[in-house]
Amino acid sequence: MHPIYDHSKSREQYLRASKVIPSGVYGHLGPAEGCFIPVSAYPQFSEKAKGPYFWDIDGNRYIDYMCAYGPNILGYNDPDVDEAAAKQREKGDCITAPSTVMIDFAELLVDTVASADWAFFAKNGNDVTSIAIRAARTHTHRKKIVFFKGYYHGISPWCQKIDYAGVLEEEVCNNLYVDWNDFEQLELVFEEHKHEIAAVIGQPYMHGNFMDNQLPEQDFWQKVRKLCDDEGTVLIIDDVRAGFRLDLKGSDHYFGFKADLICFCKALANGYNVSALCGQEHMKNAVSALSVTGSYWLSAVPFAAGIACIEKLKRLDAPKLLIDKGIALTDGLKAEAGKYGYDLRVSGVPSLFYLRLADDPSLRLHQAWVAECQKRGVYFTNHHNHFINAALSDEDIRETIEIAGEAFAALRQQGR
Amino acid sequence: MHPIYDHSKSREQYLRASKVIPSGVYGHLGPAEGCFIPVSAYPQFSEKAKGPYFWDIDGNRYIDYMCAYGPNILGYNDPDVDEAAAKQREKGDCITAPSTVMIDFAELLVDTVASADWAFFAKNGNDVTSIAIRAARTHTHRKKIVFFKGYYHGISPWCQKIDYAGVLEEEVCNNLYVDWNDFEQLELVFEEHKHEIAAVIGQPYMHGNFMDNQLPEQDFWQKVRKLCDDEGTVLIIDDVRAGFRLDLKGSDHYFGFKADLICFCKALANGYNVSALCGQEHMKNAVSALSVTGSYWLSAVPFAAGIACIEKLKRLDAPKLLIDKGIALTDGLKAEAGKYGYDLRVSGVPSLFYLRLADDPSLRLHQAWVAECQKRGVYFTNHHNHFINAALSDEDIRETIEIAGEAFAALRQQGR
Numbered sequence: 001m002h003p004i005y006d007h008s009k010s011r012e013q014y015l016r017a018s019k020v021i022p023s024g025v026y027g028h029l030g031p032a033e034g035c036f037i038p039v040s041a042y043p044q045f046s047e048k049a050k051g052p053y054f055w056d057i058d059g060n061r062y063i064d065y066m067c068a069y070g071p072n073i074l075g076y077n078d079p080d081v082d083e084a085a086a087k088q089r090e091k092g093d094c095i096t097a098p099s100t101v102m103i104d105f106a107e108l109l110v111d112t113v114a115s116a117d118w119a120f121f122a123k124n125g126n127d128v129t130s131i132a133i134r135a136a137r138t139h140t141h142r143k144k145i146v147f148f149k150g151y152y153h154g155i156s157p158w159c160q161k162i163d164y165a166g167v168l169e170e171e172v173c174n175n176l177y178v179d180w181n182d183f184e185q186l187e188l189v190f191e192e193h194k195h196e197i198a199a200v201i202g203q204p205y206m207h208g209n210f211m212d213n214q215l216p217e218q219d220f221w222q223k224v225r226k227l228c229d230d231e232g233t234v235l236i237i238d239d240v241r242a243g244f245r246l247d248l249k250g251s252d253h254y255f256g257f258k259a260d261l262i263c264f265c266k267a268l269a270n271g272y273n274v275s276a277l278c279g280q281e282h283m284k285n286a287v288s289a290l291s292v293t294g295s296y297w298l299s300a301v302p303f304a305a306g307i308a309c310i311e312k313l314k315r316l317d318a319p320k321l322l323i324d325k326g327i328a329l330t331d332g333l334k335a336e337a338g339k340y341g342y343d344l345r346v347s348g349v350p351s352l353f354y355l356r357l358a359d360d361p362s363l364r365l366h367q368a369w370v371a372e373c374q375k376r377g378v379y380f381t382n383h384h385n386h387f388i389n390a391a392l393s394d395e396d397i398r399e400t401i402e403i404a405g406e407a408f409a410a411l412r413q414q415g416r
Numbered sequence: 417m418h419p420i421y422d423h424s425k426s427r428e429q430y431l432r433a434s435k436v437i438p439s440g441v442y443g444h445l446g447p448a449e450g451c452f453i454p455v456s457a458y459p460q461f462s463e464k465a466k467g468p469y470f471w472d473i474d475g476n477r478y479i480d481y482m483c484a485y486g487p488n489i490l491g492y493n494d495p496d497v498d499e500a501a502a503k504q505r506e507k508g509d510c511i512t513a514p515s516t517v518m519i520d521f522a523e524l525l526v527d528t529v530a531s532a533d534w535a536f537f538a539k540n541g542n543d544v545t546s547i548a549i550r551a552a553r554t555h556t557h558r559k560k561i562v563f564f565k566g567y568y569h570g571i572s573p574w575c576q577k578i579d580y581a582g583v584l585e586e587e588v589c590n591n592l593y594v595d596w597n598d599f600e601q602l603e604l605v606f607e608e609h610k611h612e613i614a615a616v617i618g619q620p621y622m623h624g625n626f627m628d629n630q631l632p633e634q635d636f637w638q639k640v641r642k643l644c645d646d647e648g649t650v651l652i653i654d655d656v657r658a659g660f661r662l663d664l665k666g667s668d669h670y671f672g673f674k675a676d677l678i679c680f681c682k683a684l685a686n687g688y689n690v691s692a693l694c695g696q697e698h699m700k701n702a703v704s705a706l707s708v709t710g711s712y713w714l715s716a717v718p719f720a721a722g723i724a725c726i727e728k729l730k731r732l733d734a735p736k737l738l739i740d741k742g743i744a745l746t747d748g749l750k751a752e753a754g755k756y757g758y759d760l761r762v763s764g765v766p767s768l769f770y771l772r773l774a775d776d777p778s779l780r781l782h783q784a785w786v787a788e789c790q791k792r793g794v795y796f797t798n799h800h801n802h803f804i805n806a807a808l809s810d811e812d813i814r815e816t817i818e819i820a821g822e823a824f825a826a827l828r829q830q831g832r
Contacts, residue, residue, distance in 0.1 A: 013516050013519060016516075016519055017516075017522070020522040020523050020526050020533075020534050020535060021518070021519065021522045021535060021536060022534055022536050022700050022701075022703035022704040023703075023704040025513075025514060026536070026708070026709055026713075026714075042513075044513060045513055045515060046508060046512065046513040046514065046515055047507065047515070048507040048508050049507075049508035049511045050508075054508065054512060054513065056513065057516060062512075064512050066512040067512065068510045068511050068512050068711075069512065069711065070711060071711055071712070072510070072511075072512075076508060076511065077505075082505070089493075089498070091463065091465075092462060092464050092466075092470065092492060092493065093687055094487050094488070095470050095484055095492065096462065096470060096478075096480050096482040096483065096484050096485065096488075096795060097441075097458075097459055097461055097462040097470065098441060098460075098461060098462065099462055099463070100429050100432075100433075100473060102437070103429060103432055103436065103437065106433070106437045107436050110436050117436075118435075118436050118438055119436060120437060120438050120442070123539045123689065123710075124539055124540075124543075124710040124711060124712070124713075125710070125711055126710060130572070134581065134583070135582065137582045137584070138581040143584055143586075155707065155708040155710065156546070156572065157550070160707060164706075164707050165550065165554040165702070165707070166549070166550025166551065166553045166702075166705075166706055167550070168553070170587065170589060170590070171586065171587060173586060174584070174586065240711075265711050266711050271712070272509075272510075273510075273539065273689045273712040273715065275711075284438050285438075286581070287438035287439075288438040289581040289582075290580075290581050291576060291580050291581070292442070292571040293442055293571060294539075294540040294541070294542060294571065295485065295486065295541055295656075295682050295691075296539070296689040297442075298442075299689065302689075
């Protein structure tokens with residue numbers, strides 16, 4: 001039996017943070033964005049991280065299935081990536097003129113990603129999805145954008161909703177929404193807005209929060225691709241979350257089609273701060289025409305880290321490795337749930353698995369189970385996909401399944 | 417006499433970059449954003465940097481007055497900042513839960529910046545100016561924003577112009593523009609748009625490109641502050657460029673007023689990738705209400721670097737140091753210009769000095785002089801303010817003035 005964790009230092013520090021930081025801890029752990037992560041059950045602050053683990057400030061170790069919400073793909077503090085970054089840092093990072101390591105990284109992405117004839121670097125996923133939308137509007141001289149319901153493409157107003165604080169109706173009035181996998185609905189929207197649709201933007205499959213993740217139906221993307229071609233619409237794939245965990249050639253390649261523009265961020269450099277917009281040749285001029293830059297966009301260290309990361313992912317054949325680990329883990333979790341009479345549903349690609357306990361309309365049973373896992377050292381989250389990293393060992397997977405079982409046993413003891 | 421630099425490797429690499437990166441090198445060195453920086457006269461790629469210098473890939477050394485367009489405030493690869501960053505990196509950087517070093521940094525900014533009761537961190541200047549605008553709209557339930565003509569607040573559509581590629585009229589239709597230092601015009605705009613103006617956003621003084629930089633007139637900010645108070649409008653200061661080079665307490669404090677929200681980025685962590693929105697207590701809830709985050713926003717290394725940077729800036733009394741160096745330099749440059757019969761106009765705060773040769777309506781004489789400086793190892797730029805860093809020595813300043821003289825002599829030889 002695993003001991004039950006105490007988070008009292010985390011809670012103290014959260015109160016301290018709340019005094020000087022709006023919402024204390026923001027992002028996924030904060031009240032606005034969090035997938036119902038209760039402060040009482042989760043650690044709020046980390047002390048250190050290594051490989052597949054992080055330690056919170058109360059000294060508890062977690063087998064981490066969130067991977068910093070994606071960036072950690074090789075394991076925290078990967079020695080190869082860190083060495084390449086340190087070597088570049090000695091020379092310089094953020095300099096008046098960029099390093100040619102930027103070109104090396106662009107060439108590597110062009111060699112690696114099937115739909116990439118070029119690469120353009122920024123800092124956040126939101127930077128590159130926003131640039132993609134502007135490039136599509138510039139390329140087509142059109143305004144409207146089609147989204148698939150359940151999407152997340154960043155934090156800028158264009159991709160948020162009118163009921164979000166500080167978002168104006170003017171900023172979202174050119175947005176159109178269709179159901180995922182519903183090609184007929186998409187065709188109807190194209191008919192209604194003939195010659196008006198600049199872009200369709202989608203994640204490679206529906207890995208939205210608070211829903212079972214859904215793969216594309218047979219030929220869905222192929223039909224969308226053809227429709228976009230026929231109508232002169234730019235097809236943008238937001239591979240910020242799934243990128244390099246399905247296919248090093250891009251998640252569009254995994255599903256057998258080619259995006260016009262594809263957005264990467266999280267797994268690009270194992271946590272070093274860089275994002276990339278890649279695309280086909282015919283979109284290059286539109287990107288060149290934009291007035292976009294940022295203080296640190298041309299910094300050299302993240303490029304050096306990105307090169308080391310992608311090269312190591314290739315050596316490891318990482319997507320297969322991560323998917324295999326994900327299958328082993330989720331098969332074990334499902335079996336363990338069954339032993340205690342629970343039905344654990346697993347969806348999405350296994351390297352990014354999404355979990356839900358069946359027969360739980362209020363979601364509270366699932367949340368209680370995740371909290372019991374947390375308390376014993378397995379960092380799952382409630383209603384967001386998870387992430388596998390390459391440092392996760394068979395022993396880590398075995399221990400995770402064991403802890404999951406203890407968590408199910410605890411639920412039974414609570415009479416749930 | 418200083419030797420004339422050759423940039424042939426830079427030019428070769430620029431061609432290589434152009435194949436795989438839209439516009440080759442973007443940002444300030446690119447064709448879209450550059451202040452008329454000709455590829456032939458400027459190095460396009462750096463090899464390394466140290467203190468006040470960087471070296472290009474042709475082996476030329478530059479005394480650098482652009483400081484990576486601001487981030488380099490202590491000197492490149494400052495040992496104190498790098499050591500703090502390296503220590504944090506060993507523990508971890510981008511982790512599922514943040515480090516408490518984020519709270520330490522927020523508390524330090526609250527202690528340092530006069531108008532800061534809290535701090536909220538992101539990655540680019542554009543992130544925090546955008547968050548400020550959304551917070552102002554949330555706080556006031558109003559839409560309209562007043563800008564001062566000549567402004568630059570980032571790359572998002574809301575702060576660009578309708579003739580910029582990919583910007584929609586819907587995205588800028590709530591923008592109002594007034595002339596810098598014209599308080600009566602601002603009052604008129606407030607009367608015309610009674611109860612509609614969410615925010616006034618301004619740089620602490622007008623440090624726009626292609627214009628002599630202009631300080632605020634006597635009482636200008638005090639009158640703006642009072643008008644905003646009377647009308648319930650949020651006053652946002654964009655201190656991304658000038659921050660910590662005028663006053664460690666904030667550039668609003670330097671000019672004797674208090675912003676509601678103040679945006680920092682460039683000089684915050686000596687090149688480590690972080691930006692910060694700070695503000696007064698009454699704006700904290702509005703920021704908490706926003707749905708904003710990013711993959712690397714809570715990374716620990718830049719916070720550790722930021723703490724070391726701000727603490728060192730305090731030990732050095734950096735703004736005074738930088739302003740004194742700027743005065744010594746620009747006094748010397750003006751005198752040197754005079755020796756050759758040229759009239760060099762210097763504007764802005766000396767730590768961010770802007771240069772212009774008088775009687776040069778086409779701007780070509782100025783551009784020719786800057787190119788001659790570049791060719792001899794002084795990195796100025798044409799129509800953008802410059803930046804002083806603390807590592808710049810008296811000997812560097814002396815050498816700069818000497819090279820500037822040689823550049824003026826070269827112009828005379830060319831009969832200009």
